[in-house]
Amino acid sequence: MAHITLVLPYALPLPEFAPDLVRALDAPSLAALLSRGAVVRPAAASPLPSALPHEAWLARTLGLSADGRPAFANAAMRGLGLDPDGSAWHLVTPGHIQVARSHLMMADPRQLRLNDDDSLALFDSARLLCEELGHALVYGDAETWFLRADGWSFDIASPDTVVGMDLTDFMPKHVDARPFRRLQNEVQMAWHGHPANAAREARRLPAVNAFWVWGAGGEQTPKHAMSTYAAPGWLAALGERKLASLDKLAGALTNDGLLVAANLAEAAIAADWSAWLQGMQQLESALFAPLLAAVKDGRVRELRLVLSSREGLLESSTTPMAQRKFWRRPTLDALKAA
Template sequence: MAHITLVLPFALPLPEFAPDMVRALQAPALAALLSRTSSARRAPKADTVHALPHETWLARELGLADDGRTPFAVAAMRGLNLDPGAGRWHIVTPAHIQIARSHLMMADTRQVSLDDADGRALFDAASTLCEEIGHELRYGDAHTWFLRADDWTGFDTASPDTVANMDLTDFMPKGAQAQAYRRLQNEVQMAWHAHPVNAAREAKRLPVVNAFWLWGASGGASVQAQQPVKNMASYAVPGWLAALGQQRLPSLDRLDDVLAQGGLLVAGNLGEAALAADWHGWLQGMQHLEDALFAPLLAALKDGRVRELRLVLSSREGLADYTTTAMAQRKFWRRPTLDSLT
């Protein structure tokens, strides 16, 4: 029988909206999974401002870090069939920065959709600038590149989801070595300003790609140990996260494959709505998970195909961790409720 860990980024609505969301959500299977448990705990909000709770949880769970950092670069490279060698690599995410009334703000990178042709064209322009200052840039997919900068240490940069729709002043790296990164970012921004890809995007009223966002650095002694996780599957997650595992699900129709092998499943379809505070879209995303994921998992628990299910739910503010089993689901005296989401 399988043991499954289900990670649901942004499945916890923000506290000020949670009561209304719980009243509106019709999810009896999820209510049973969260109410009839063998263990339940809430993790306190981490002090780090460089990653979201589910990102630090994944880094720790996958053995990549235990200090609140998210050194995903090398593991993501290997998942995208790139050999990192012995270098120190950073994930590069092409993004859109806009000027708000009093500050700069980076949009959710899910809203900056790039096909492979446009991604490679922008990559080529940036790669030339990187090579001129002695740094190699590697292409993973349209949204996931990697920069080698062995001497860029001592400063932390935040994940794209951490900074999405936030004041960038709080997240820009500081220090002598960070200045080299900021200079490179400015040069790339200037090269992209009049790039044909952005001209075409502007004509279509799409967000232009004007940001060269660096994060997730890893390398050194950890390089050889970081391999894609065999029993990790993902659905609707950013490319860097999908690259950490060996199975990418285009839909949840193949859930039986996950149930058969067990392991870790990350379902990220709630991210865009949650980051935009689109709670109608969030409710629709949760309803899809109820029908395609929570109800089948509850049935699998009851008929013995799944022995233990662990649910890890998160928001910007924190993380909740629940474990349920077939035996726990027999606790009929516990009324199924979604109050755990509040």
């Protein structure tokens, strides 16, 4: 019998939206999984965290942390078939920074729809600038690059943490960060008017006008095997199996394992709650219902759910014995708890 952990980033509604969203959500299988078992809600994150709750949870669980912060870069490099060569590396996420009324703000990187052709063209111009400063830049995939971290061990928050926030609060400000900030400015100037960006704008896509450096890591390797669905490149690289569609999810859960289904992220970040509800309904039919059946008939000995929002985390576990507690009425109230 399998022991399964399912991580669902952004499946936990923010408190101000939770009552209406839970009322609109038709998910009886999820309700049974949450109601007939144990639910734990850890303490809320700090006001300016370096990672979102599910990212911090994954870092702890996979053993990929340094000084209490996520350190995914080196493990992601190996997952993409690259050799860290005994050095520490940063993750590099190409991005689009826009000017709000009083501050700079980064858009959700998922909205870039960045393909390999555009990414490689921009990468090549940035690589030369990085090498001039003695920091190698390596290509992983269209949305995942790596910058050698020698001397640049910055504690910079993850891209999803800073999306929509004032970037000034998250930029490194100490004296040692000056060369890095200068590099950022030089890359921005090189990308301004770059043919790849001109072509993107002609296709009505956002220009790639900045990059975000984060997640510096050492030589740790993930402690657990992991499958992913709809995950950003860096996260998919940490897993052994990348699932292409929802109909593959249940098949990934026949043995012990950890699955991260990240299909709700873009809708939640954009506050597109109609799309979020559609995503949850897909998970209900493709994942929650088959999992509930597997728990009830004993094929899954223990199912652990890890649901998160930008602000919090909910952990739930259930077993075949717990699902026999018929007197516990299935409810989604756990999603509304403050």
